[in-house]
Amino acid sequence: MRKKALICGNWKLNHNLSQTKSMVEEVSQAIKNNELVEVVLAPVAPLLFAACDLAKNTSLKIAAQNVFYEQKGAFTGEWSVNHLTELGCSYAIVGHSERRQYFNDSDEGVGKKARACLDGNIKPIACLGETLEQRENGQVKKVLTRQLGAVLSQVKESDLENLVIAYEPVWAIGTSNTATSAQAQEAHSILRVLIADKFGPDRAESVHILYGGSVKWQNIKELMAQKDIDGALVGGASLTAESFLSIVEGSIG
Numbered sequence: 549m550r551k552k553a554l555i556c557g558n559w560k561l562n563h564n565l566s567q568t569k570s571m572v573e574e575v576s577q578a579i580k581n582n583e584l585v586e587v588v589l590a591p592v593a594p595l596l597f598a599a600c601d602l603a604k605n606t607s608l609k610i611a612a613q614n615v616f617y618e619q620k621g622a623f624t625g626e627w628s629v630n631h632l633t634e635l636g637c638s639y640a641i642v643g644h645s646e647r648r649q650y651f652n653d654s655d656e657g658v659g660k661k662a663r664a665c666l667d668g669n670i671k672p673i674a675c676l677g678e679t680l681e682q683r684e685n686g687q688v689k690k691v692l693t694r695q696l697g698a699v700l701s702q703v704k705e706s707d708l709e710n711l712v713i714a715y716e717p718v719w720a721i722g723t724s725n726t727a728t729s730a731q732a733q734e735a736h737s738i739l740r741v742l743i744a745d746k747f748g749p750d751r752a753e754s755v756h757i758l759y760g761g762s763v764k765w766q767n768i769k770e771l772m773a774q775k776d777i778d779g780a781l782v783g784g785a786s787l788t789a790e791s792f793l794s795i796v797e798g799s800i801g
């Protein structure tokens with residue numbers, strides 16, 4: 549049986565307070581208690597409090613776009629997993645390529661962030677993916693092995709059902725240049741096999757592997773039809789309720 553689909557909207561640095569509130573309300577009302585798909589929205593950090601408050605008692609889940617791995621201390625500008633738990637967040641995106649590119653997030657740091665999340669009952673959505681140059685140089689498997697290895701080195705077998713991996717090829721993000729479903733499936737299958745090599749095929753099946761990079765309602769069905777694609781991490785097309793909900797619908801329809 550296919551596992552529950554997971555569709556997460558990553559708003560990046562978009563949406564003010566009133567836009568956040570109205571989208572959380574509209575999306576949570578529209579999805580009701582849909583059993584087939586877990587729907588998640590990731591607003592900017594200062595608006596997590598408002599988003600979590602509005603999503604409380606609904607089936608909509610809220611994600612942070614980042615979190616630090618330490619619990620407290622002299623780390624100006626950071627926040628911890630405990631803060632996210634206190635707010636009522638369910639997920640945290642870690643290691644997004646924009647963080648790797650602009651904020652120097654390292655493989656090792658991403659692994660530590662994933663570990664901190666799992667220890668604090670926040671499900672990490674650990675992002676990885678190759679650049680165009682790496683793809684053109686035939687390095688997809690090598691890059692994915694290195695990036696996933698840093699996460700898996702921090703994970704125990706009992707964590708797997710709370711672990712989410714997002715394959716986001718950097719060349720497909722914000723470019724309208726979606727990976728073909730065959731390219732995405734090929735990468736997802738590499739990731740599934742790497743997890744299976746460490747934990748066995750049955751346990752590897754319990755990990756959600758999302759695809760991200762120019763997902764829209766026009767391509768979600770074909771992506772979701774692939775064996776190892778369990779959901780999507782959606783950027784630009786998650787910014788309006790109408791467009792996001794059409795992807796949510798397409799993921800199960």
Ligand SMILES: O=C(CO)COP(=O)(O)O
Binds near residue numbers: 720724760762
């Ligand atoms: O980075 C992404 C989601 O995390 C993908 O962004 P786009 O859907 O805008 O390509």
